[in-house]
Amino acid sequence: MATQYGLLFDVTECVGCGECYTACKVKNGLKEPKEDFLTDHLSQHTYTVLEDHDGNYIRRMCMHCADPACASVCPIAAIVKTPEGPVVYDGDKCMGCRYCMQACPHHIPRYEWHSNTPVIHKCTMCYDRVKNGEQTACAEACPTGATLFGTLDELKTEAKKRIAENPDKYYPEVYGMTEAGGTNVLILSPVSFDQLGLASNLPKTALPQLTQQALDKIPAVVGAGSVFLTGMYWLTKRKNQISKEKNHAEGDLK
Ligand code: SF4
Numbered sequence: 641m642a643t644q645y646g647l648l649f650d651v652t653e654c655v656g657c658g659e660c661y662t663a664c665k666v667k668n669g670l671k672e673p674k675e676d677f678l679t680d681h682l683s684q685h686t687y688t689v690l691e692d693h694d695g696n697y698i699r700r701m702c703m704h705c706a707d708p709a710c711a712s713v714c715p716i717a718a719i720v721k722t723p724e725g726p727v728v729y730d731g732d733k734c735m736g737c738r739y740c741m742q743a744c745p746h747h748i749p750r751y752e753w754h755s756n757t758p759v760i761h762k763c764t765m766c767y768d769r770v771k772n773g774e775q776t777a778c779a780e781a782c783p784t785g786a787t788l789f790g791t792l793d794e795l796k797t798e799a800k801k802r803i804a805e806n807p808d809k810y811y812p813e814v815y816g817m818t819e820a821g822g823t824n825v826l827i828l829s830p831v832s833f834d835q836l837g838l839a840s841n842l843p844k845t846a847l848p849q850l851t852q853q854a855l856d857k858i859p860a861v862v863g864a865g866s867v868f869l870t871g872m873y874w875l876t877k878r879k880n881q882i883s884k885e886k887n888h889a890e891g892d893l894k
């Protein structure tokens with residue numbers, strides 16, 4: 641089995657300089673970085689942003705889930721989990737159905753709303769670099785080590801060690817250890833994760849497994865109604881969220 645890689649983002653070490661944001665733009669040939677980068681949002685032109693929550697900076701980017709819901713719903717396997725950990729997508733295969741946007745528990749994939757042949761976009765954990773033994777562009781650019789690249793095992797050990805050695809400095813959990821089955825991006829924070837705007841009520845089981853377990857247990861006729869209603873609720877909620885993101889994207893092009 642290939643060694644899995646990931647990123648550890650330590651909120652307590654981040655100074656909000658935005659070097660990670662700029663490095664990602666340059667590495668991926670994306671639209672110019674904004675000077676007021678704290679106002680930028682994820683889009684087809686931006687794969688990572690920095691948010692200020694009362695003086696605590698948090699990066700937003702794909703979490704590279706261990707068992708990604710985005711990949712499980714893609715009808716043509718345009719999104720895949722690589723053996724090294726990054727979750728990547730093939731823009732040539734993507735048919736723009738947006739199922740991945742609705743399935744992602746972290747609300748990450750973005751869409752080319754103004755293209756005639758739209759595809760989705762997101763952080764790929766710099767897979768081209770990682771598979772060649774290099775670290776990600778954002779980790780390389782970070783002057784404080786707040787964004788740290790390494791093997792997933794090393795990063796998990798390091799995160800737990802930091803909490804054990806400095807219990808007063810950290811909220812006593814590592815975000816990403818169990819959320820929706822775990823992720824290859826881990827986060828350490830001085831405050832609870834909901835105070836940073838992170839999804840904090842996610843199940844510990846990967847969403848694709850939950851869906852499968854539910855389908856296995858529910859008798860087809862009895863279950864159809866509740867699965868339909870739950871599905872409609874989830875889809876309506878996500879449609880509202882995606883509509884907000886579309887409005888953001890339109891603002892981005894003005
Ligand atoms: S965070 Fe969302 S887009 Fe990224 S791997 Fe997980 S489900 Fe997919």
Ligand code: SF4
Pocket residue numbers: 663664665667668687688701762763764765766776777778779
């Ligand atoms: S890992 Fe690469 S693609 Fe992802 S945010 Fe960092 S620089 Fe951007």
Ligand code: SF4
Pocket residue numbers: 653654655656657658659660661690697699781782783784785786787
């Ligand atoms: S480069 Fe490092 S210190 Fe600067 S904003 Fe990004 S994570 Fe924070």
